[in-house]
Amino acid sequence: MVSPGEEAVDPGQFLRASRVVIVAGKGGVGKTTVAAALARMAARQGLTTLIVQVEQASGLARLFGRPPLTYIESSLAPAAGTIAEVRGRTITPDDALLEYLEDHGLRRISRRLVSTGAMDVVSTAAPGIKDILILGKVKSLERSEAADLIVVDAPAAGHAITFLLSVRGLLDAVRVGPINAQARDVLELLTDPVRCSVMLVTLPEETPVNEAVETAFTLEDRLGISLGPVVVNGLYLPLPGLDVDPAEAADAAGVTLRPGEAEALAGAASFHRHRQALQEAQLERLDERLPIPRVGLPFLFAADLGPAHVDVLAAALRDEVTTLDPPPPETPPVPSPETTP
Numbered sequence: 128m129v130s131p132g133e134e135a136v137d138p139g140q141f142l143r144a145s146r147v148v149i150v151a152g153k154g155g156v157g158k159t160t161v162a163a164a165l166a167r168m169a170a171r172q173g174l175t176t177l178i179v180q181v182e183q184a185s186g187l188a189r190l191f192g193r194p195p196l197t198y199i200e201s202s203l204a205p206a207a208g209t210i211a212e213v214r215g216r217t218i219t220p221d222d223a224l225l226e227y228l229e230d231h232g233l234r235r236i237s238r239r240l241v242s243t244g245a246m247d248v249v250s251t252a253a254p255g256i257k258d259i260l261i262l263g264k265v266k267s268l269e270r271s272e273a274a275d276l277i278v279v280d281a282p283a284a285g286h287a288i289t290f291l292l293s294v295r296g297l298l299d300a301v302r303v304g305p306i307n308a309q310a311r312d313v314l315e316l317l318t319d320p321v322r323c324s325v326m327l328v329t330l331p332e333e334t335p336v337n338e339a340v341e342t343a344f345t346l347e348d349r350l351g352i353s354l355g356p357v358v359v360n361g362l363y364l365p366l367p368g369l370d371v372d373p374a375e376a377a378d379a380a381g382v383t384l385r386p387g388e389a390e391a392l393a394g395a396a397s398f399h400r401h402r403q404a405l406q407e408a409q410l411e412r413l414d415e416r417l418p419i420p421r422v423g424l425p426f427l428f429a430a431d432l433g434p435a436h437v438d439v440l441a442a443a444l445r446d447e448v449t450t451l452d453p454p455p456p457e458t459p460p461v462p463s464p465e466t467t468p
């Protein structure tokens with residue numbers, strides 16, 4: 128935490144730290160939701176943002192109130208005033224392969240290859256090739272500066288790890304040729320902190336915390352990938368008045384409760400307190416085991432999250448980022464040519 132008077136992290140600087148942010152984590156922890164919030168936060172900071180959806184049916188477009196994404200980029204949230212546009216697209220291995228073959232002068236055979244299911248044969252022969260095709264496309268988007276920030280909504284569960292580790296596996300399996308070159312390029316992207324970082328998402332619960340810790344070490348140690356702050360999603364925030372007796376509070380406010388209401392309110396308050404105590408214990412475990420900064424996002428009590436909720440989470444993320452400790456003094460920013468004497 129930042130002490131009073133100390134300089135906090137500037138959200139714009141935070142967002143510009145690496146051009147590609149891969150949002151990863153266990154299934155269902157809120158990767159897609161956090162990807163949307165991060166993109167919206169960046170847009171509010173004036174950065175054009177492209178969200179890349181790797182899995183079909185992620186619910187990403189719905190969060191922005193838009194129809195499902197396709198391989199062709201589309202707008203998820205228009206620019207307005209100082210707010211930049213959020214765009215989105217999918218990257219599927221089939222489409223990425225088609226594009227790759229066409230870019231390499233193999234247009235005629237490419238359609239037939241994909242339509243005859245050759246992709247499945249190839250990916251059985253060299254596991255990880257689909258992931259390389261997807262990440263290869265992300266790399267070319269990054270190279271062509273497709274947006275100020277590219278947010279990748281990574282695949283679910285353990286697959287996110289396989290997804291990223293497959294690059295190394297493929298480099299070992301395929302030692303020469305275009306696939307090797309592609310894997311090398313992708314690895315270069317993944318291991319360059321200025322170009323790419325991973326934002327791990329977790330929930331304040333035992334298993335997700337364990338998995339986040341394991342994933343963090345695997346990604347850093349085995350892949351050498353740089354990690355942004357870990358996002359703890361779905362936090363129950365402190366509620367004022369949670370410890371007040373509902374019947375007494377109703378009396379004080381001059382409200383008459385119906386039979387059973389005081390008990391129901393007391394039950395809800397007790398659940399909330401219990402949940403908060405559990406989450407505090409998990410946050411402590413996370414801090415002990417994972418020595419990287421963390422930011423928290425609130426649990427929103429809504430049946431279906433939409434654009435308004437994404438905005439709430441984007442604002443919360445921004446607030447959290449500003450409370451992070453500033454970077455240590457031993458890694459001062461490189462002075463820009465204007466400020467160099």
Ligand SMILES: Nc1ncnc2c1ncn2[C@@H]1O[C@H](COP(=O)(O)OP(=O)(O)OP(=O)(O)O)[C@@H](O)[C@H]1O
Nearest residue numbers: 153154155156157158159160283361425426427432
């Ligand atoms: N902060 C939050 N408050 C309330 N609900 C949330 C929050 N974050 C996520 N959810 C809900 O939890 C569910 C899972 O979220 P989401 O789809 O973002 O997770 P995911 O990690 O992308 O899942 P998958 O692994 O299936 O891709 C969704 O129904 C989403 O609306």
Ligand SMILES: [Mg+2]
Nearest residue numbers: 158159185280
């Ligand atoms: Mg998802």
